[in-house]
Amino acid sequence: MITIDMLCYYSKLRYMNAMEKFTYAMLTLLFCVVSRSLVLAILVLIVNGILTVNKGGIPFSRYRHYLTIPLAFLILSTLAVIVNISRTPLDAFAFQIGSYYLTGSYASLYKGIQMILTALASVSCLYFLSFNTPMTDILSVLKKLHCPDLLVELMLLIYRYIFLLLDISFSISVSQDCRLGNRDFRTSMKSFGAMASVLLIRAMAKSGALYDAMEARCYDGRLLVLDEQYSPKSREIFWIAFFEILLLILTIWSKLR
Amino acid sequence: MNETPILKAENLYYTYDNEKSHSLNGFSLEISQGKKVAFMGANGSGKSTFFLCCNGINRPYKGTLYYRGKPYDYSRKGLLELRSKVGIIFQDPDSQLFSASVYQEISFGILNLGVSAEEAQKEVEQVIEKLEITPFRHKPTHALSGGQKKQVSIADILVMHPDIIILDEPAAALDPKHTVLVNKIVNQLTQDGITVLMSTHDVNYALEWADEIVLLHKGQVLMHGSPLDVFTNKEMLEQTNLEQPAVLQLFESLCKKGILDASLPLPRNLSTLEGYIENIHTISK
Numbered sequence: 001m002i003t004i005d006m007l008c009y010y011s012k013l014r015y016m017n018a019m020e021k022f023t024y025a026m027l028t029l030l031f032c033v034v035s036r037s038l039v040l041a042i043l044v045l046i047v048n049g050i051l052t053v054n055k056g057g058i059p060f061s062r063y064r065h066y067l068t069i070p071l072a073f074l075i076l077s078t079l080a081v082i083v084n085i086s087r088t089p090l091d092a093f094a095f096q097i098g099s100y101y102l103t104g105s106y107a108s109l110y111k112g113i114q115m116i117l118t119a120l121a122s123v124s125c126l127y128f129l130s131f132n133t134p135m136t137d138i139l140s141v142l143k144k145l146h147c148p149d150l151l152v153e154l155m156l157l158i159y160r161y162i163f164l165l166l167d168i169s170f171s172i173s174v175s176q177d178c179r180l181g182n183r184d185f186r187t188s189m190k191s192f193g194a195m196a197s198v199l200l201i202r203a204m205a206k207s208g209a210l211y212d213a214m215e216a217r218c219y220d221g222r223l224l225v226l227d228e229q230y231s232p233k234s235r236e237i238f239w240i241a242f243f244e245i246l247l248l249i250l251t252i253w254s255k256l257r
Numbered sequence: 258m259n260e261t262p263i264l265k266a267e268n269l270y271y272t273y274d275n276e277k278s279h280s281l282n283g284f285s286l287e288i289s290q291g292k293k294v295a296f297m298g299a300n301g302s303g304k305s306t307f308f309l310c311c312n313g314i315n316r317p318y319k320g321t322l323y324y325r326g327k328p329y330d331y332s333r334k335g336l337l338e339l340r341s342k343v344g345i346i347f348q349d350p351d352s353q354l355f356s357a358s359v360y361q362e363i364s365f366g367i368l369n370l371g372v373s374a375e376e377a378q379k380e381v382e383q384v385i386e387k388l389e390i391t392p393f394r395h396k397p398t399h400a401l402s403g404g405q406k407k408q409v410s411i412a413d414i415l416v417m418h419p420d421i422i423i424l425d426e427p428a429a430a431l432d433p434k435h436t437v438l439v440n441k442i443v444n445q446l447t448q449d450g451i452t453v454l455m456s457t458h459d460v461n462y463a464l465e466w467a468d469e470i471v472l473l474h475k476g477q478v479l480m481h482g483s484p485l486d487v488f489t490n491k492e493m494l495e496q497t498n499l500e501q502p503a504v505l506q507l508f509e510s511l512c513k514k515g516i517l518d519a520s521l522p523l524p525r526n527l528s529t530l531e532g533y534i535e536n537i538h539t540i541s542k
Binding site: 005006009014134135136156157159160163164167206209210212213214215216217218219220223224225226227228 | 309312314333337340341344345347349351352353354355356357358360361362364365366368369370374377378381395396397398399400413414417
């Protein structure tokens, strides 16, 4: 199983109403992006951290690990905003290289930190959703939001097939390893190509077999399935509403400032 | 009483490669309601092809299939009606399970029958309870073991309340514990009066479980009869790459050695044979 997928199935917040979690994550993400406020971003990071680690039971080390993945990209891309090469030094820092300076201003430094924190807070909203909500629940929310059936059904099948094809590719890869198929770069490339072609053929065969199996159960062009419903709790709705109103006030305050 | 067979195949021909070779080659068979029928034969003998024909997935290019005396109607409506009565459980559950949620997966078939969501919910809950799926109902299908996947694939069909259930090698790739569990479920089905057609290579299980055995060879029915008739016909067994069940081999050997009386009825399971041996022991005392 893919780790993120496994985590959401073991999360203590898994059985919380999916629409509540989706609404919370999306509204919070929206406020993060709209406000670009440092205070709001820090608040969201802390709250999402508490919700995911303390309430959801996701190990802190895992959560930290997943947050550092975008952090590395963010720092690298923000460097372009913070660091300038100029003939005149700016106010925050300046390193002389010949007749040029590697320099940055307090304003750009602030902008860079603001960008990093806003992006991290936004990512934490998505992590909250993906660490605590199984894909099938997210798809049922999308269905309720009148997302086109074709799209939702495609996502459902793709999600299922990711795991099937991963299993097949893993067993092919093991069997190639057993026969020294990845001995050097040349054989690795050859083995990878062979695996890709076999995977394509298997995917086609599996899709044919799946279609037959669905037809055998009276499939008539629409994937009709029941979703397990976890009823929303008024206490949870109250706290979500409270937090979102707080974020709204912070957003207005940051814009009026 | 001459009852109409629930399923009848009359001289079926089916090919996967433009008539170069025939997977079904003049296949004829009658199956009565409520019977437990084991289909046996070497790989490629036509078992799975026939099963797909029964469900209307494969359409024979020659010959006719009848359900309760009526020839198959291959119109969209006719096929939907047929598939609501004849359910098939595929050999590889990964080819059958399309959803990551066990609950969604099981609800698919019954909702396709046009049942209301409330009723479908009730039925799904019942089948989950009946097939002991509750402990793993919240797991995603890709995290289930082979045996659990098989349980879910049986539930998929059972929830639709078919008259006939076809199981294509239900114990394939299962460990002994899950094989026992699947066999227990199959026994439940037959107790409920459902006609069960099952392909298997397990001669011991077939002898004990089945009412009838169908031996297939090169797309034709080689022999159709009671388990004891079929499994005592060594010539037919040899043609289909099958061995005699262990219990019959042991009985024959004990009779040859004079330990057991050859006039005793043929045992269908080890406990019957054990009873015979126990009786000798008691008499000799």
